[in-house]
Amino acid sequence: MRWEIVVGIETHAQLLTRSKIFSGAPTSFGAAPNSQASDVDIALPGTLPVVNRAAVEHAVRFGLAVNGAIKRRSVFARKNYFYPDLPKGYQISQYELPIVQGGQLRIESKAIRITRAHLEEDAGKSLHDVFRGMSGIDLNRAGTPLLEIVSEPDLRGAQEAVAYARALHRLVVWIGICDGNMQEGSFRCDANVSVRRPGEKLGTRCELKNLNSFRFMEHAIDYEARRQIELLESGRRIEQETRLYDPERDETRSMRSKEEAHDYRYFPDPDLLPLVVDEKTIEDIRRTLPELPDAKLVRYVQKGVPAHAAERLVVSRDIAEFFERAVAAGASYEGVANLVVGELAGLVNAAETTFGQCSVAPEDVGMLQRRVADGTISSKTAKELLGKLFELRQQGSVDALIERLGLRQISDAGAIEKLVDEVLARNEKQVADYRAGKDKAFNSLVGQVMKATQGKANPAQVNELLRAKLAKPPS
Amino acid sequence: MLNSGLTELSAALALRKISSRELTQGFIERVVRLNGALNAFITVDEEGALAAARRADERLARGEGGPLTGIPLAYKDIYCTKGLRTTCGSRMLENFVSPYDAHVVERLNAEGAVLLGKCNMDQFAMGSSSESSYFGPVRNPWDTKRVPGGSSGGSAAAVAARMVPAATGTDTGGSTRQPAAFSGVCGLRPTYGLVSRYGLIAFASSLDQAGPMARSAADLAVLLSAMVGFDPRDSTSLDRPRQDYSQKLDVELKGLRIGLPREYFAEGIEPGVRKAVDAAVAWFAARGALCTGLELPLTRLAVPVYYVIAPAEASSNLARFDGVRYGHRAKEYSDLVDMYCRTRAEGFGDEVKRRILVGTYVLSHGYYDAYYLQAQKVRRLIARELSAAFQRCDLIIGPTAPTTAFPIGAKAEDPVQMYLGDIFTIPAPLAGLPALSIPCGFDERGLPVGLQMMGAHFSEGLLLGAAHRFQQATDWHTRVPTETPL
Numbered sequence: 001m002r003w004e005i006v007v008g009i010e011t012h013a014q015l016l017t018r019s020k021i022f023s024g025a026p027t028s029f030g031a032a033p034n035s036q037a038s039d040v041d042i043a044l045p046g047t048l049p050v051v052n053r054a055a056v057e058h059a060v061r062f063g064l065a066v067n068g069a070i071k072r073r074s075v076f077a078r079k080n081y082f083y084p085d086l087p088k089g090y091q092i093s094q095y096e097l098p099i100v101q102g103g104q105l106r107i108e109s110k111a112i113r114i115t116r117a118h119l120e121e122d123a124g125k126s127l128h129d130v131f132r133g134m135s136g137i138d139l140n141r142a143g144t145p146l147l148e149i150v151s152e153p154d155l156r157g158a159q160e161a162v163a164y165a166r167a168l169h170r171l172v173v174w175i176g177i178c179d180g181n182m183q184e185g186s187f188r189c190d191a192n193v194s195v196r197r198p199g200e201k202l203g204t205r206c207e208l209k210n211l212n213s214f215r216f217m218e219h220a221i222d223y224e225a226r227r228q229i230e231l232l233e234s235g236r237r238i239e240q241e242t243r244l245y246d247p248e249r250d251e252t253r254s255m256r257s258k259e260e261a262h263d264y265r266y267f268p269d270p271d272l273l274p275l276v277v278d279e280k281t282i283e284d285i286r287r288t289l290p291e292l293p294d295a296k297l298v299r300y301v302q303k304g305v306p307a308h309a310a311e312r313l314v315v316s317r318d319i320a321e322f323f324e325r326a327v328a329a330g331a332s333y334e335g336v337a338n339l340v341v342g343e344l345a346g347l348v349n350a351a352e353t354t355f356g357q358c359s360v361a362p363e364d365v366g367m368l369q370r371r372v373a374d375g376t377i378s379s380k381t382a383k384e385l386l387g388k389l390f391e392l393r394q395q396g397s398v399d400a401l402i403e404r405l406g407l408r409q410i411s412d413a414g415a416i417e418k419l420v421d422e423v424l425a426r427n428e429k430q431v432a433d434y435r436a437g438k439d440k441a442f443n444s445l446v447g448q449v450m451k452a453t454q455g456k457a458n459p460a461q462v463n464e465l466l467r468a469k470l471a472k473p474p475s
Numbered sequence: 476m477l478n479s480g481l482t483e484l485s486a487a488l489a490l491r492k493i494s495s496r497e498l499t500q501g502f503i504e505r506v507v508r509l510n511g512a513l514n515a516f517i518t519v520d521e522e523g524a525l526a527a528a529r530r531a532d533e534r535l536a537r538g539e540g541g542p543l544t545g546i547p548l549a550y551k552d553i554y555c556t557k558g559l560r561t562t563c564g565s566r567m568l569e570n571f572v573s574p575y576d577a578h579v580v581e582r583l584n585a586e587g588a589v590l591l592g593k594c595n596m597d598q599f600a601m602g603s604s605s606e607s608s609y610f611g612p613v614r615n616p617w618d619t620k621r622v623p624g625g626s627s628g629g630s631a632a633a634v635a636a637r638m639v640p641a642a643t644g645t646d647t648g649g650s651t652r653q654p655a656a657f658s659g660v661c662g663l664r665p666t667y668g669l670v671s672r673y674g675l676i677a678f679a680s681s682l683d684q685a686g687p688m689a690r691s692a693a694d695l696a697v698l699l700s701a702m703v704g705f706d707p708r709d710s711t712s713l714d715r716p717r718q719d720y721s722q723k724l725d726v727e728l729k730g731l732r733i734g735l736p737r738e739y740f741a742e743g744i745e746p747g748v749r750k751a752v753d754a755a756v757a758w759f760a761a762r763g764a765l766c767t768g769l770e771l772p773l774t775r776l777a778v779p780v781y782y783v784i785a786p787a788e789a790s791s792n793l794a795r796f797d798g799v800r801y802g803h804r805a806k807e808y809s810d811l812v813d814m815y816c817r818t819r820a821e822g823f824g825d826e827v828k829r830r831i832l833v834g835t836y837v838l839s840h841g842y843y844d845a846y847y848l849q850a851q852k853v854r855r856l857i858a859r860e861l862s863a864a865f866q867r868c869d870l871i872i873g874p875t876a877p878t879t880a881f882p883i884g885a886k887a888e889d890p891v892q893m894y895l896g897d898i899f900t901i902p903a904p905l906a907g908l909p910a911l912s913i914p915c916g917f918d919e920r921g922l923p924v925g926l927q928m929m930g931a932h933f934s935e936g937l938l939l940g941a942a943h944r945f946q947q948a949t950d951w952h953t954r955v956p957t958e959t960p961l
Contacts, residue, residue: 039575043795045568046555046577046674048709078791080838082815089794137799265838267847270681270788272710 003232004198005225007161007191008153008205011168012146013178014122014186015058021121021145022049022092029184037124037139043087048271051076055145058177059099059119060277060285062147065175065292066114068103070282074118076272080265084137085124093148094118095266099275105151105171106294107163113152119275120146147177153192153202158221162214165189174293174317182213189217193224195232203228204238208252210245220245224252296320303333312341318355319345322362329366336369343383347390360386361395368398378459381407410457413465416449419457420465423448434470442466477501478961481546481640481694488535488545495535495545499528499589502547506592506638509959513614515623515632517552519592520559527589534587542697542721544587549642551630552593553600554685555674556580559590563676564598564608564626567796567803567822577674578706579643579685586701591639594629598824599793600645600678602626603653603893604886607826612883615658616956617922621880624654630688631658636959641689641698647678648781649875649900651686652912656875656925659914661942661952662688663695666932667907668713671706677792679785680711682904691952692913692942696720699935718936726940729763732868738774739873739899747918752874755915755926758945759872769864769871773857777901780857782894783837783850784905789827790834796822829890858906865931870941873899875912875925899927909935913942914951921957 020027023040040047063070077095098118104111122144127136149168155161169187172178180187189211194203208224211217223245228238242261243252268274291299293314300310300323313323319340326336344365348358368382368389377385385401394401402408410416423445424431433441449462476484476493487493503521510516524547531545555561555573557580562568576584584590597607605613605628613628615621616636623632627644631654634642644651646664655662663686670685677683687698700721705714735756740749760766798804798818805817823831837846864871876896886893903910908929915926926945930938946952955961 042800044555044573044575044801045561045563045571045676045795046573046672048673048677050708050710080791080794082794082797084797084799084811087795087800089797090791263840265791265835265840265843267787267791267838267843270679270711271677 002198003195003225003229005157005221006153006194006196006202006205007155007157007221009151009155009161009164009168010190010192011149011165012122012188013149013172015055015145015147015177016179017052017054017058017145019052020143021052021055021119023143025143027144031140033127033136033138034140037142041087041143042139043089049092049269051272051275052145055119056099056275056277057281057285058145059117059147060282061175061177061289062117062149062172063100063103064282064286064289065171066100066103066105066117068100068114068117070277071097071099071101072277073097074099074275074277076119076269076275077266078269081262083123083126084135085126085139085142087124087139087142091121091123092269092272093120099277105164105167107160107167110154110160112154112164115150115152117147117149120148122146147172153194153205158218158225161191161221162218165214165217170293170316175290188212191217191221193221193228194238195225195228203232204240206238206240206252207242208245209242209255212247216245216247219247219250220252223250227252290317293320300333300337305333305337309337309341312345313337316355322355322358325362326366326369329363329370331366331369332373335373336366339365339369339382339386343386344390347387351390358390359393360389364389364395364398371398371402375409375458377402377407377409378455380455381409407456410453413461416457416461417465419449419452420462420469423452424469431470442470477505477637478955479640480690481697482542482691484546484640485542485697489540491535495528495531495547495589496525498545499524499547499591502591502639505636506633509636509638512619513616513632513636513638513959514611515595515613515629515636515638516549516592517562517564517595517608517610517629518560520590523559524589524591531587531589541586543583543701545589546641547589547591547639548583549591549594549630549633549639550580551596551627551642551644553596553645553676554580554593554643555676556590556593559593561593561676562610563600564596564610565822565824565827566609568676569609569803571802573674575674578671578708579702580674582701582704588701594627594633594642596629597626597650597826599676599789599827600626600647600650601789601826601830603649603896604881604883605629605654606883606887607824609824614883615880616959617659618880618920619958621882621922622657624657624876624880626650626654627662627688628654628658631655631660631662634658634660634688634690635956637955637961641687641694643698643702644686644688645675645678646684646686646900646904647682647785648904649897651688652875652900652910652925652927653897655688655912656914656923656927657880659923659951659954659956660688660690661692661695661911661913662686663699663911663935663938664903664909665699665703665935666713666909667904668711669909669933669935670702671704671709671712673706673708673712677788679788680792681788682781682785684904691946692911692939693721693724693946695911696724696939696943699939720936720939723936724940724943726937726944728759728941728944731759731764731870731941733759733764733766734769734864734868734871735766736769736771736774736864736871736873738771739871744874744877745879745918747920747922748874748877748879748924751916751918751924752872752926755945756872758948759941762944767868769868771860771864771902773853773860774898774902776853777857777905778894778898780850780853781897781901781905782833783846784854786830786834787837787847788834790831790838793823793827793831798822826890854905857902861902861906861908861929862931869930869934869937871929873927875899875927879918879920879922879924903929908932909938911938911942913946914954915945915949916951923951923954
């Protein structure tokens with residue numbers, strides 16, 4: 001009988017704010033150790049936290065984006081435990097009353113429920129390999145604002161889990177609350193994995209940590225599910241525990257069991273008042289929320305973009321915005337979509353840049369597509385021109401470039417007819433073959449006409465003329 | 476001059492009858508002479524004080540002084556002072572030097588006050604006798620075999636013994652008012668949120684408030700006016716306009732509604748305390764105040780509620796003292812956990828450990844609802860009961876403590892007995908209300924008795940005014956302690 005793999009994901013998204021969640025110290029990454037830790041961050045006696053408005057607004061933005069309930073009143077709580085990189089001996093988090101409750105995120109055709117999202121502060125870092133026989137503590141990261149986003153156990157298997165994590169990653173970057181940099185730890189996921197027979201109640205779960213990339217997440221969940229299934233099939237039980245993924249050996253290892261779990265003694269932080277978010281703040285944020293990927297996808301498809309291309313256009317806000325600016329230059333959705341997800345995406349990827357920093361102006365892409373549509377150039381020429389524009393870094397010069405390179409399509413029927421006649425005259429054998437029923441000969445004739453115009457002839461016209469002439473009996 | 480209160484000294488400085496330097500020098504000499512007997516100061520900053528006095532004199536000479544310019548002050552050693560060690564009465568912070576000033580210290584420095592030194596206190600402000608200090612017990616100037624009260628006992632003793640004209644304290648469960656009562660001085664706890672907590676080493680965040688201690692209500696008013704004010708660094712600080720409490724001292728007593736809770740005059744009050752408080756109440760009645768009996772049945776729950784909530788918050792607030800970044804760290808240890816254990820075992824005294832244990836227990840999984848949550852609910856009920864009482868009266872008056880100062884060591888072995896002595900001072904902090912204590916007489920042993928007045932939120936002006944009127948007609952607050960004659 002088959003097993004069902006059940007996964008829930010907890011994500012820590014570092015919020016894009018200039019200063020920390022409870023102090024005025026900067027949040028930038030990579031500074032000299034302890035150079036960005038203020039009196040509050042190192043928990044000097046007598047210091048007190050004050051919540052950062054920008055962090056709260058980001059949490060609200062997220063809640064609105066997943067259609068969750070924004071709690072008008074939420075409460076910061078202290079999570080108490082001792083560790084050298086936790087300066088106060090407690091982490092300020094939200095426990096019973098988080099700022100966002102409920103919500104959902106779509107992956108393909110499935111809606112994954114979001115349990116909650118709450119604000120909290122990050123801890124510092126312990127450096128175990130810098131000093132001989134000692135550990136170092138870097139508190140630069142201490143107090144960095146995090147949004148912890150918890151999903152329901154709605155994911156079935158590693159692939160869905162990764163799809164969810166990718167969709168979530170895209171969303172938090174899309175709405176501008178997180179830079180999404182996984183190498184720097186700006187977006188970290190833990191996975192709760194259990195297995196069961198379909199229809200049975202949830203099995204005992206293990207929490208997997210250290211999933212630093214989507215690939216590791218997939219491997220870790222796959223490994224963990226196999227481990228649990230093997231245990232159950234050999235008649236043993238799953239112990240609830242926290243397990244660490246080791247990418248070197250591609251396996252998970254026990255970190256601490258349920259018995260070793262801390263009693264965090266959560267209680268409301270008396271240094272902070274309940275967090276009250278008023279209607280106006282919520283409405284102001286709602287107004288500034290960008291159109292979300294799912295909505296864009298639907299709109300693009302309605303406008304005639306093929307679904308697979310539309311998917312690629314909403315991979316990031318950069319691409320979608322580039323696409324829409326190109327369309328706004330007066331071109332069709334479908335035509336621009338072909339250029340953007342086809343030729344241009346290839347160029348951007350090959351150059352290891354992004355659509356946000358692309359050397360071609362979206363308006364020029366729109367213009368290229370307009371020139372295809374009005375017959376000035378062929379779509380093949382458009383692709384070549386795109387390459388030129390990308391390379392030349394010239395903007396706003398589509399028409400000039402067409403003229404300068406002499407790429408204007410020949411649509412003059414007289415001129416084309418003359419060429420066709422010449423080609424037919426030179427290729428008696430192909431003409432005969434065609435008339436004998438060999439269709440391939442036709443393509444060769446088209447090719448020769450195109451070659452004679454350096455590709456500038458309107459291919460549709462060439463086709464039409466050739467067929468007409470070949471249909472007539474030889475004069 | 477040393478026997479003058481803050482207000483008189485302020486006038487003398489303004490009129491250039493005396494310089495801040497002379498004044499500061501005079502008080503330093505007295506501190507040096509008396510501190511061996513009283514142990515009221517942990518640190519005396521002679522050099523810093525004289526330099527501050529010199530700056531104050533320059534400012535006074537330019538005519539730019541305020542009422543606190545040039546006045547020597549002492550701070551309870553729980554206020555962080557930049558460059559001057561802040562011990563909180565503990566071994567944990569024996570050599571801790573804060574790199575910043577507490578908000579109150581900033582304010583008073585800006586007024587030109589002279590920081591003379593840091594006063595002894597119960598370790599981490601946990602205690603009612605100032606015996607739990609790592610630096611040894613403070614002694615009461617009225618009887619050096621007795622405690623001065625606590626936890627701001629050093630501040631109270633210093634003011635009583637004329638070592639400084641005024642000092643700062645903090646009040647979590649009565650720590651300005653009870654030592655004021657035991658030492659024969661005045662102490663005020665403001666409405667929660669009126670004075671910023673930034674830079675006060677936290678004991679129980681939802682209860683801690685900084686307050687002034689001085690020889691008269693008028694002096695308290697001067698100091699309080701400088702201490703209050705919004706501070707964006709403290710999320711619980713209230714953003715309301717500052718006021719000068721000295722301007723409002725002449726309150727009308729006729730028609731003032733005074734509530735006398737039955738529970739505050741019940742059994743367990745020493746006769747000497749009862750007699751002095753009754754006389755003070757009679758004085759107010761004679762001036763037209765309307766005294767009415769009140770019932771505050773939840774008073775009996777105040778001590779248990781407080782001794783759940785305060786330790787709970789303390790257990791978390793004191794977690795930062797882990798030996799990692801500052802403060803004491805054990806010399807020898809085998810690993811991280813051993814370092815924590817030894818550091819905290821060595822750095823904290825018994826009372827602090829007791830409260831950390833209690834606080835950890837009441838927050839633990841499975842006990843939280845029964846203790847901490849329940850205590851919070853009862854706290855809310857106590858606050859409601861008091862707020863209902865203040866619909867019927869303007870002030871609640873009673874004894875500050877059921878007894879006068881007890882002998883050193885008398886309650887050391889029985890913490891619960893010590894806790895029960897806080898019964899009258901604990902309700903105000905639980906409800907965030909302001910309250911003060913002023914001297915109102917002496918018991919048969921010649922020990923001072925404190926009169927507590929409690930008011931509605933933001934009634935500091937009324938409290939100080941009523942106390943001031945009483946002090947205009949009585950001289951209890953002017954008596955000099957027998958063991959520290961001038």
